[in-house]
Amino acid sequence: xxxxxxxxxxxxxxxxxxxxxxxxxxxxxxxxxxxxxxxxxxxxxxxxxxxxxxxxxxxxxxxxxxxxxxxxxxxxxxxxxxxxxxxxxxxxxxxxxxxxxxxxxxxxxxxxxxxxxxxxxxxxxxxxxxxxxxxxxxxxxxxxxxxxxxxxxxxxxxxxxxxxxxxxxxxxxxxxxxxxxxxxxxxxxxxxxxxxxxxxxxxxxxxxxxxxxxxxxxxxxxxxxxxxxxxxxxxxxxxxxxxxxxxxxxxxxxxxxxxxxxxxxxxxxxxxxxxxxxxxxxxxxxxxxxxxxxxxxxxxxxxxxxxxxxxxxxxxxxxxxxxxxxxxxxxxxxxxxxxxxxxxxxxxxxxxxxx
Amino acid sequence: xxxxxxxxxxxxxxxxxxxxxxxxxxxxxxxxxxxxxxxxxxxxxxxxxxxxxxxxxxxxxxxxxxxxxxxxxxxxxxxxxxxxxxxxxxxxxxxxxxxxxxxxxxxxxxxxxxxxxxxxxxxxxxxxxxxxxxxxxxxxxxxxxxxxxxxxxxxxxxxxxxxxxxxxxxxxxxxxxxxxxxxxxxxxxxxxxxxxxxxxxxxxxxxxxxxxxxxxxxxxxxxxxxxxxxxxxxxxxxxxxxxxxxxxxxxxxxxxxxxxxxxxxxxxxxxxxxxxxxxxxxxxxxxxxxxxxxxxxxxxxxxxxxxxxxxxxxxxxxxxxxxxxxxxxxxxxxxxxxxxxxxxxxxxxxxxxxx
DNA sequence: CTCCATATACTCATATTGAGTAAATAGAAA
DNA sequence: TTTCTATTTACTCAATATGAGTATATGGAG
Numbered sequence: 001x002x003x004x005x006x007x008x009x010x011x012x013x014x015x016x017x018x019x020x021x022x023x024x025x026x027x028x029x030x031x032x033x034x035x036x037x038x039x040x041x042x043x044x045x046x047x048x049x050x051x052x053x054x055x056x057x058x059x060x061x062x063x064x065x066x067x068x069x070x071x072x073x074x075x076x077x078x079x080x081x082x083x084x085x086x087x088x089x090x091x092x093x094x095x096x097x098x099x100x101x102x103x104x105x106x107x108x109x110x111x112x113x114x115x116x117x118x119x120x121x122x123x124x125x126x127x128x129x130x131x132x133x134x135x136x137x138x139x140x141x142x143x144x145x146x147x148x149x150x151x152x153x154x155x156x157x158x159x160x161x162x163x164x165x166x167x168x169x170x171x172x173x174x175x176x177x178x179x180x181x182x183x184x185x186x187x188x189x190x191x192x193x194x195x196x197x198x199x200x201x202x203x204x205x206x207x208x209x210x211x212x213x214x215x216x217x218x219x220x221x222x223x224x225x226x227x228x229x230x231x232x233x234x235x236x237x238x239x240x241x242x243x244x245x246x247x248x249x250x251x252x253x254x255x256x257x258x259x260x261x262x263x264x265x266x267x268x269x270x271x272x273x274x275x276x277x278x279x280x281x282x283x284x285x286x287x288x289x290x291x292x293x294x295x296x297x298x299x300x301x302x303x304x305x306x307x308x309x310x311x312x313x314x315x316x317x318x319x320x321x322x323x324x325x326x327x328x329x330x331x332x333x334x335x336x337x338x339x340x341x342x343x344x345x346x347x348x349x350x351x352x353x354x355x
Numbered sequence: 356x357x358x359x360x361x362x363x364x365x366x367x368x369x370x371x372x373x374x375x376x377x378x379x380x381x382x383x384x385x386x387x388x389x390x391x392x393x394x395x396x397x398x399x400x401x402x403x404x405x406x407x408x409x410x411x412x413x414x415x416x417x418x419x420x421x422x423x424x425x426x427x428x429x430x431x432x433x434x435x436x437x438x439x440x441x442x443x444x445x446x447x448x449x450x451x452x453x454x455x456x457x458x459x460x461x462x463x464x465x466x467x468x469x470x471x472x473x474x475x476x477x478x479x480x481x482x483x484x485x486x487x488x489x490x491x492x493x494x495x496x497x498x499x500x501x502x503x504x505x506x507x508x509x510x511x512x513x514x515x516x517x518x519x520x521x522x523x524x525x526x527x528x529x530x531x532x533x534x535x536x537x538x539x540x541x542x543x544x545x546x547x548x549x550x551x552x553x554x555x556x557x558x559x560x561x562x563x564x565x566x567x568x569x570x571x572x573x574x575x576x577x578x579x580x581x582x583x584x585x586x587x588x589x590x591x592x593x594x595x596x597x598x599x600x601x602x603x604x605x606x607x608x609x610x611x612x613x614x615x616x617x618x619x620x621x622x623x624x625x626x627x628x629x630x631x632x633x634x635x636x637x638x639x640x641x642x643x644x645x646x647x648x649x650x651x652x653x654x655x656x657x658x659x660x661x662x663x664x665x666x667x668x669x670x671x672x673x674x675x676x677x678x679x680x681x682x683x684x685x686x687x688x689x690x691x692x693x694x695x696x697x698x699x700x701x702x703x704x705x706x707x708x709x710x
Numbered sequence: 711c712t713c714c715a716t717a718t719a720c721t722c723a724t725a726t727t728g729a730g731t732a733a734a735t736a737g738a739a740a
Numbered sequence: 741t742t743t744c745t746a747t748t749t750a751c752t753c754a755a756t757a758t759g760a761g762t763a764t765a766t767g768g769a770g
Contacts, residue, residue, distance in 0.1 A: 038391055082463035106461045106481055108437035124393060126461050195696055209699035327747020328735035341550055344564035682716025683766040
């Protein structure tokens with residue numbers, strides 16, 4: 001972990017730093033605009049075919065086209081709020097009208113544009129998580145849905161511990177540890193690299209935490225194992241040869257935003273009724289469970305799931321049943337939005353099992 | 356000076372929005388900077404005298420000076436990351452070196468600058484929550500600590516339900532409901548105003564949720580009851596006469612950022628060991644409890660608190676005791692940072708009681 | 711020396727959780 | 741028609757966690 005003084009030193013290239021700061025502050029008070037672009041990025045998630053899906057658009061970068069999240073700059077003249085701007089861009093680029101949307105994080109680190117030098121304007125990107133129910137009939141005017149786990153193959157544990165972890169990831173992380181161990185390089189994490197590997201991938205007795213999607217992605221990034229690290233000229237990326245693809249790559253830092261989105265969704269699904277943003281009006285409890293499992297990437301105990309969701313007042317029976325389920329007809333349920341008024345934090349509070 | 360966007364808007368006052376959007380996007384691709392300022396704001400919280408304290412600086416606005424959070428613009432030339440910029444501004448303005456800091460939210464709504472028209476540049480402000488232990492000996496070069504509940508008198512329930520709720524707030528909210536009921540005015544909330552009053556202030560059987568600090572502030576804002584609403588020319592603010600002060604006001608939207616910070620801290624304290632950022636290295640369990648209670652604004656069951664914190668592996672005894680506690684000497688404890696490696700979400704999971 | 715406020719050590723009933731068994735039912739396969 | 745199968749639905753049960761309480765220890769103030 002870097003000290004305050006180191007951080008301050010880094011923040012002051014060259015001469016009289018205090019003076020420069022004052023000057024910058026003064027410029028701001030005189031309302032001189034700084035050359036900063038604000039990008040709005042939407043991680044739009046739906047659930048189809050038992051898999052969480054992300055809406056991507058194609059973006060030409062350098063030579064080859066890459067997957068990107070729908071995005072555009074925030075222009076205050078056109079958009080009353082940040083979220084309005086986001087909705088407008090998404091509708092523009094994909095024809096999709098967003099339902100639920102929440103702000104995730106604002107990314108402002110240097111290096112977003114894959115330049116070693118400081119040329120070009122600096123961009124700050126605000127990431128959003130949006131949830132839409134899957135509508136087969138509504139044709140998109142742009143972009144297409146892709147399975148989220150194509151970007152994070154190590155995150156889906158529904159068929160057991162993904163092979164890529166022990167076969168590809170952990171051996172390389174071990175080499176990376178052996179190289180430059182100690183605390184991480186200037187990052188804010190107070191943990192040693194070895195501890196971070198333990199926490200992220202649940203080795204040595206530590207258990208897998210499905211919410212640490214971002215932490216895992218960032219660890220792989222630091223270790224130079226994801227393509228984005230090589231693109232940005234990360235030092236650690238130089239030590240690898242014949243790297244397999246650790247998930248599909250994305251434009252700029254969009255995969256980081258997607259990792260943030262999935263992690264947030266996995267966390268939130270447990271204490272707020274956000275799953276229902278992904279469901280049709282009527283659904284069976286089994287369909288609901290499959291959706292939750294797809295998001296969490298793990299299996300849940302069926303009987304307990306039903307108990308939780310029913311006694312928690314999250315759903316109510318519609319009185320109808322669905323046949324052709326492959327077995328006994330299933331009662332149809334709908335979301336009871338009244339819970340939001342009754343309980344402080346209603347949600348699908350679930351604990352993952354390994355079965 | 357006029358901005359790029361203003362000039363464009365002036366040149367084409369009635370043009371179609373789709374075209375404008377394309378054009379704006381094109382402008383962005385040509386890397387034309389938009390005139391947007393990014394402000395960094397720090398809600399720095401500590402705990403002293405059994406009260407959460409917020410670090411404020413004085414800021415001259417229009418005629419009278421107001422309390423403000425330490426803030427400054429993000430200048431990519433000077434600051435490698437957003438957080439580095441924040442730390443630098445805070446050190447500059449107050450002499451304080453931040454410890455724990457996390458990003459809260461990015462506020463970008465029009466109206467931040469209390470202008471009815473669209474003059475002036477639009478500002479986007481990124482709010483941070485920072486936690487510091489209180490250090491009596493470290494003198495501040497600027498700013499001073501103020502009790503958080505001076506800004507939100509309705510949030511401290513340690514001496515029972517605050518009188519201001521039933522005496523001042525609820526009667527006026529009732530009048531506000533009677534005026535223009537129905538769903539809120541264009542806001543994103545799917546609830547009726549009446550439902551929001553219930554959820555926020557725990558009327559009609561609904562229980563008080565201490566985490567809804569922001570929701571409560573925004574409800575009071577919409578109802579025109581806080582000074583900021585009058586300053587920004589909110590319509591609802593016009594209907595009141597002889598309004599008492601509903602908490603101290605702050606510069607711009609800083610009180611909203613503070614509300615976000617307190618709400619986030621109250622939520623996070625339950626599932627992450629953030630309290631310890633506010634404690635000295637050694638502390639008694641009673642001191643720890645008093646700190647948690649100060650943050651949550653409610654009392655906890657003492658014996659259960661100890662059990663939770665000890666069996667949860669959050670603390671370990673140092674072997675020393677503290678005397679002069681007013682009673683039997685208390686064992687001193689320290690934070691066991693190893694829990695972070697052992698458990699996925701260690702924290703002070705507590706449930707409020709009314710005693 | 712007594713009182714007092716706090717610390718510490720327990721008990722106990724109830725609710726929640728994790729995990730399991732068993733019966734019901736419609737469609738598909740034999 | 742019968743059997744099989746995958747699924748739904750209904751219970752059970754032990755272990756643990758939670759909310760609330762009682763009882764005792766101990767140093768300092770008066």
